[in-house]
Amino acid sequence: MTGPSPADDDPRPLATVYAVPIVLLTLVSAYFCWTALTIRPSGDWDDDAYAGIVLACVVSVGAAGVAAAVWVLPSVRRVLGWGWVVPAVVLGVVAGVRWAVGG
Template sequence: MAVPLVLLHLAGAWFVYTAFTIRPAGSWDDEARAGIVLSCVLAIALSVIAAAITLPATIRRVMGPWWLAPPLLLGAAAAIQWSLRA
């Protein structure tokens, strides 16, 4: 289960990175704002999937509870960026 989770975390981190690096050229730049929102939505979706994989007790027992930290942090960062930029 570690390989799919690492891939989900990397993809989520990429979307959070893009959400934080996209800068609108002005108040009229709706495409940049849409890109930020899309990146945030995809990062949150990947975080929910990764958390759903990690939440069962059998997975946590084998892999450890620290695997819940990356999806929670990435999801929170994406939600904050979405609320600030949207």
């Protein structure tokens, strides 16, 4: 027998390997999105709070963007459906809106 065994066609181990970075990046994006949404500046003069909001938004959008970039790779898309990247993209959009709205 010279052909590949049926066990070689099982995409589950590969899906697990590809899912790990997407899940971790989604968790990072979720944490920083939550941080950006919960920071409350004390007033218009509270530049540190506004800088914290911007930094949390940038990290959240960045992590979501990297998760989406990983998912866009053809080898990853073949194994993982779009449902794996939707939460990261939603979190990135929420953080982007928070960033645009400001404090």
